[in-house]
Amino acid sequence: MKFRFFLLVIFYAMVVVCLLCLTPTNSYAFTRIVDLVFDGMSVEPDKLQEVLSTIKKNKIKNKKIKNLKKLKPDKLFVITAKRSNPKNIQLEIDTSEVVVKSNSDIQAPISNQGFLDAVSEAISLWGNVNIADISFAPLKFASGQADPNDGRNIITFRGIKAPEGVAAGSNVVTIVNYARTDTVQFMNKLIMVKPGTILDADIVYDPTNDPCLALETTTGDFKIGGENVSAAEGGVDPQADLSSCQAVSGGDITDIAVQGIASVLGLESSAIVSAANTHVAQIMERYALTNDDKISVANLYPAIENLKDRGTIKGKVLLNKKPVRGAHVVLEDTMTGEPVTSAVTTISGNFIIKAIPAGTYTAYAEPLDGPIRKNALMLNFFTFTPDLNFTTGVNPTPVTISSQKTTSLNIEVKELSASAFNINVQTSALNETDINAAGGAALAPIRIMPGETLTNVQFWGDNISTDFGTLSISGPGVTLSNIKNASIPVSPFVRCSNCEDTPTTMCKRDSRCPDTQEITAEPDQIPGLTADITCDPATAPGPRNIIFTGDQVDMTHPSFGLRDQITGGLVITE
Amino acid sequence: MIAKFLLVLLFISSNNHCYANQDYQAIVLGKIIKKEVKVVNNTYLTEYKLKTKKWFFKKDAIKKTKFITIKVLGADLPEKGIVIKASTTPDYIPVGKEAIFFLEQNKLRQPNIFTLSKNGVIYNDSSFKLKPSEIEHLYQEIEEL
Numbered sequence: 001m002k003f004r005f006f007l008l009v010i011f012y013a014m015v016v017v018c019l020l021c022l023t024p025t026n027s028y029a030f031t032r033i034v035d036l037v038f039d040g041m042s043v044e045p046d047k048l049q050e051v052l053s054t055i056k057k058n059k060i061k062n063k064k065i066k067n068l069k070k071l072k073p074d075k076l077f078v079i080t081a082k083r084s085n086p087k088n089i090q091l092e093i094d095t096s097e098v099v100v101k102s103n104s105d106i107q108a109p110i111s112n113q114g115f116l117d118a119v120s121e122a123i124s125l126w127g128n129v130n131i132a133d134i135s136f137a138p139l140k141f142a143s144g145q146a147d148p149n150d151g152r153n154i155i156t157f158r159g160i161k162a163p164e165g166v167a168a169g170s171n172v173v174t175i176v177n178y179a180r181t182d183t184v185q186f187m188n189k190l191i192m193v194k195p196g197t198i199l200d201a202d203i204v205y206d207p208t209n210d211p212c213l214a215l216e217t218t219t220g221d222f223k224i225g226g227e228n229v230s231a232a233e234g235g236v237d238p239q240a241d242l243s244s245c246q247a248v249s250g251g252d253i254t255d256i257a258v259q260g261i262a263s264v265l266g267l268e269s270s271a272i273v274s275a276a277n278t279h280v281a282q283i284m285e286r287y288a289l290t291n292d293d294k295i296s297v298a299n300l301y302p303a304i305e306n307l308k309d310r311g312t313i314k315g316k317v318l319l320n321k322k323p324v325r326g327a328h329v330v331l332e333d334t335m336t337g338e339p340v341t342s343a344v345t346t347i348s349g350n351f352i353i354k355a356i357p358a359g360t361y362t363a364y365a366e367p368l369d370g371p372i373r374k375n376a377l378m379l380n381f382f383t384f385t386p387d388l389n390f391t392t393g394v395n396p397t398p399v400t401i402s403s404q405k406t407t408s409l410n411i412e413v414k415e416l417s418a419s420a421f422n423i424n425v426q427t428s429a430l431n432e433t434d435i436n437a438a439g440g441a442a443l444a445p446i447r448i449m450p451g452e453t454l455t456n457v458q459f460w461g462d463n464i465s466t467d468f469g470t471l472s473i474s475g476p477g478v479t480l481s482n483i484k485n486a487s488i489p490v491s492p493f494v495r496c497s498n499c500e501d502t503p504t505t506m507c508k509r510d511s512r513c514p515d516t517q518e519i520t521a522e523p524d525q526i527p528g529l530t531a532d533i534t535c536d537p538a539t540a541p542g543p544r545n546i547i548f549t550g551d552q553v554d555m556t557h558p559s560f561g562l563r564d565q566i567t568g569g570l571v572i573t574e
Numbered sequence: 575m576i577a578k579f580l581l582v583l584l585f586i587s588s589n590n591h592c593y594a595n596q597d598y599q600a601i602v603l604g605k606i607i608k609k610e611v612k613v614v615n616n617t618y619l620t621e622y623k624l625k626t627k628k629w630f631f632k633k634d635a636i637k638k639t640k641f642i643t644i645k646v647l648g649a650d651l652p653e654k655g656i657v658i659k660a661s662t663t664p665d666y667i668p669v670g671k672e673a674i675f676f677l678e679q680n681k682l683r684q685p686n687i688f689t690l691s692k693n694g695v696i697y698n699d700s701s702f703k704l705k706p707s708e709i710e711h712l713y714q715e716i717e718e719l
Contacts, residue, residue: 165647
């Protein structure tokens with residue numbers, strides 16, 4: 001009898017250990033969720049709420065059950081993505097058929113060395129993060145297409161032969177194959193892995209072989225091709241009609257590779273717009289990672305020996321004592337104003353960030369109400385709907401992070417009110433042509449050099465007016481002046497329609513419409529403000545926050561103390 | 575509000591493919607009635623059959639049909655224990671329930687074969703703070719395009 005009981009205890013201990021091995025940290029920061037598992041089954045996204053309420057009920061029932069065999073399942077297991085071999089990540093690069101393409105001549109062939117150099121730069125950026133225990137094997141040269149089932153991580157310029165699953169204009173697709181369970185069929189074999197293991201990842205530039213897309217490096221513009229490659233297989237089409245292209249351009253290869261490699265590592269996109277691994281649209285040639293990028297990779301693959309001067313923060317975001325899910329928690333360096341790192345709270349309102357440099361920070365929690373929204377965070381939440389019904393809550397006192405210690409912090413936020421703000425920025429007035437040409441790249445972040453002044457930068461959003469509050473930039477060295485209320489054109493829809501002049505009527509021509517069309521509607525205008533931004537010559541480079549703080553105490557619009565910000569909305573360049 | 579929503583939608587839709595031509599071929603309300611994974615030249619695609627209910631917008635070259643095909647890169651293969659995701663495709667595509675689909679095509683322009691980009695589906699999700707009445711406004715805005 002005793003022996004049977006002993007076996008039973010061992011059995012349950014093994015079950016618990018097995019379940020624990022599936023249980024991730026209680027943070028969604030930087031990690032990519034592959035699956036949610038309840039009672040041994042994947043949770044369909046639209047069943048999540050139902051499952052959560054079942055868990056709640058089962059927990060109550062389990063308190064009354066003494067027989068372990070009769071315990072009801074009461075845990076949701078979150079399977080997160082991770083590489084099993086972070087110290088030997090083998091990427092293979094396909095440079096076999098790359099030729100240059102420029103705005104004026106898409107056919108000029110050159111060496112593929114530039115493409116190789118551009119991708120190598122991105123690899124070395126991630127590989128040189130000394131607080132992360134990752135390293136890349138020397139690049140291999142490969143030939144072949146992306147195949148998520150071959151166990152090779154290929155970076156290629158070769159268009160996928162079945163491009164119907166990729167939208168036109170995509171400049172890159174990262175395809176990642178994750179293990180959902182502990183036994184998977186991969187490369188025609190049944191293998192045992194930890195759930196969430198990244199089995200294969202491929203980065204495909206210009207997947208649809210779009211003739212209007214020419215990716216660039218500092219040394220030139222690239223396009224797959226070569227005289228012996230047919231257009232159907234991804235080669236340059238010498239007959240391609242570029243006259244209908246709104247722009248023959250596509251983005252910086254290194255910049256895109258930085259994001260692609262983040263996916264290969266299993267990282268989630270950052271919700272700080274200045275981070276290299278973020279997915280808000282922007283134009284930026286970046287050859288350095290931000291602190292946020294480095295901390296994110298260190299959270300997933302920590303290099304313990306190099307983290308001795310760093311600490312951890314963990315806590316909860318609360319609204320009326322209830323947990324807030326999907327809140328973006330940010331630590332802003334009190335000395336420089338830099339948003340150093342951030343996390344997004346879990347379903348239970350929890351967050352945890354490790355590998356933070358010891359120091360003093362302003363901590364705040366903001367809703368994911370733009371510019372970064374839930375959907376910009378890749379594969380993170382399934383249909384997990386973040387709470388947006390609150391305004392930014394700033395912890396009343398700065399938070400101290402000490403070396404090798406964990407700081408606990410609960411951040412209180414307030415309910416959203418009619419006086420709340422939601423600030424957005426655009427550096428130029430937008431119309432549909434702008435959007436199409438730049439893919440929304442004019443949104444954020446604003447870039448400024450030390451010693452430079454930007455004039456008439458436009459800000460807009462709910463209650464963004466000098467009547468209700470003040471605009472500021474975090475940290476020293478950047479000042480705002482000439483702040484004025486203004487009408488800001490925000491709609492991308494300049495509407496045009498086909499038109500021909502007749503002897504009696506003239507089309508309403510506009511430079512924003514094609515020559516054969518006339519304008520039928522102007523973009524919407526909404527209230528906002530404009531400001532000049534000046535950066536002192538000695539200002540340290542790095543990201544800053546653009547902050548709007550309410551200052552009205554009157555009862556009709558009590559905005560005092562409310563605030564909203566674009567985290568990382570300004571970058572001081574080197 | 576709607577203008578802002580559309581603006582944000584466009585901005586976010588261009589994520590991960592900056593400079594992309596955001597070129598919706600059609601915007602349709604409908605329900606996915608069939609889902610099938612296909613392997614084409616070593617690449618996994620999931621093919622969805624969409625039963626259309628309402629066409630809010632379509633380009634001239636697109637014909638209104640009762641059923642359309644949507645092909646999306648990536649696949650969920652429970653029998654193999656793996657999930658293949660592409661960074662540009664939606665995290666979740668609802669099957670068997672009504673949703674709004676922002677349909678795109680690549681340069682192949684196959685008739686009534688479409689794809690979806692990352693934010694190409696709106697379903698019963700309050701992440702954009704859209705109430706039913708606001709969605710109704712969105713429909714009207716789209717109809718005016």
